[in-house]
Amino acid sequence: MAEIYVDVRGETCPVPLVEMRKAVKKAQPGDIIEITGNNVASKKEIPMAADALSLAVISIDEQDGTWIIKIKK
Amino acid sequence: MADKTTIIVQSGDMDKLYSALIVSNGSLAMGMEVSLYFTFWGLLRLKKGGLEKGPLSKMHFWGLGKKMMLGRMKKNNVASLERLMADFKELGGKIIACEMTMDIMGLKRSDLIEDIIDDYGAVGTYIQEARQSAITLFI
Numbered sequence: 001m002a003e004i005y006v007d008v009r010g011e012t013c014p015v016p017l018v019e020m021r022k023a024v025k026k027a028q029p030g031d032i033i034e035i036t037g038n039n040v041a042s043k044k045e046i047p048m049a050a051d052a053l054s055l056a057v058i059s060i061d062e063q064d065g066t067w068i069i070k071i072k073k
Numbered sequence: 074m075a076d077k078t079t080i081i082v083q084s085g086d087m088d089k090l091y092s093a094l095i096v097s098n099g100s101l102a103m104g105m106e107v108s109l110y111f112t113f114w115g116l117l118r119l120k121k122g123g124l125e126k127g128p129l130s131k132m133h134f135w136g137l138g139k140k141m142m143l144g145r146m147k148k149n150n151v152a153s154l155e156r157l158m159a160d161f162k163e164l165g166g167k168i169i170a171c172e173m174t175m176d177i178m179g180l181k182r183s184d185l186i187e188d189i190i191d192d193y194g195a196v197g198t199y200i201q202e203a204r205q206s207a208i209t210l211f212i
Contacts, residue, residue, distance in 0.1 A: 012150050014095050017102035018160045025164075052103040 001030045008037040009066065016042035017049055020071070024053060027073045032058065035069045043067045077106045079206040081199065085114030087127035087139060087154070093212045094157040100208065101164035108202045109161075110194075112171035115212075116178065119170055119185045124154050158189065167191045169198060 006023045008016040016037050023033045035046060047057045050071045058070040078100040082093045097107045111119050118124055132138040152160075162168075169192045170185060182193070192198065203209045 010150055011152075014098045014102065014157075015152050015160075018098050018164065021102035021164055022160075049103045 001032070002028070004031055004033045006033065006035045008035060008039070008042070011037065012039050013041060017045060020046050020049060021053075024055065024071070024073060029073055031073045033071045033073065035071070036066065038066045043069070046071075076104065077108070077202070077206040078208040078210075079108045079110070079199070079203045080210045080212055081110045081112060082115035082118075082212055083113050084130065084212055085117045085127045086130035087125070088130050088142075089212050090115070090118055090124075090127055090154060091151075091157070093210075094154065094161060096208075096210065097166055098157060098160050098164065101161065101166055105208075106165070106167075107161070108167045108169060108206075110169045110171065110199050112174050116171055116174045116180070116185075119168070119190065120180065121184065121186055124158060124186070162189055169194050171195070 004023050004027055006019050008019050011019070016035070016039050020033070020035050023035070027033055037043075043060070043062065046069050047060065050057050056072045058072055059068075061068045078097065080093050080097065082090065084090070093109060097109060100107050118127055128136075129139045129142055168190050170190050172193050172195055175181070175185075175193070
C-alpha cells in the first residue's frame with residue numbers, strides 16, 4: 001500500500017481534477033492518493049469526482065487557503 | 074444512458090476549443106468516456122501546428138485581443154491547449170475527424186495531427202455515439 005502525492009498548488013480548472021484522475025489511474029487498489037492544492041472550486045469538485053469514481057474520501061483539511069484531500073483507491 | 078460525453082467541435086475559435094477540452098477533461102476525470110467530433114472550422118485545429126492557431130470568437134481585433142487574452146490566461150495559470158489535448162489523450166479521450174470536411178477543405182490525413190486522431194467518420198458515426206451519451210454538446 002503506497003502513498004501517492006499530487007501537488008496542484010497554483011493550478012486552475014481543469015488541471016487539479018485531471019491530475020487527480022491520472023494519479024488514480026496509476027495507483028493500485030488500497031493506495032492512498034494525497035492531493036495538495038489551492039484552487040477554491042477543486043476542493044469541492046475533487047471529492048465529487050472521487051464519489052463519481054466510487055473512491056472513498058478519507059480526509060479534507062484546509063489551512064490558509066491550501067487544502068489537502070486524501071482519497072483511497 | 075451511458076456515462077459518456079459527445080461533443081461536436083464545429084468552431085475553430087480558440088476560446089470555444091478551450092470550452093470543448095475543459096468539459097471533456099472534466100468528464101474524463103470524473104470517470105466518463107468522451108468523443109470529440111471535429112468538423113468544419115473545428116477541423117482546422119487538427120491541422121499540423123493548428124491547435125493554438127484559432128482566433129478569439131469575440132474581440133479578436135486582428136490578433137491583438139487574442140494576445141491580451143492569452144496574457145491574462147497565462148497570468149492565471151490556465152493550461153495551454155497543447156497541454157489540455159495531451160491530458161485528454163492520456164485519459165483515453167477519442168477524436169474523430171469529419172471526412173466530408175476534409176474533402177471540402179482539401180485536407181489529406183497527412184495534413185492532420187494523425188497520432189491524436191482515433192477515427193475518421195461521418196454523421197452516422199456521430200449518431201451511434203451520441204445516442205448513448207448522457208451529455209451531448211455542439212460547440
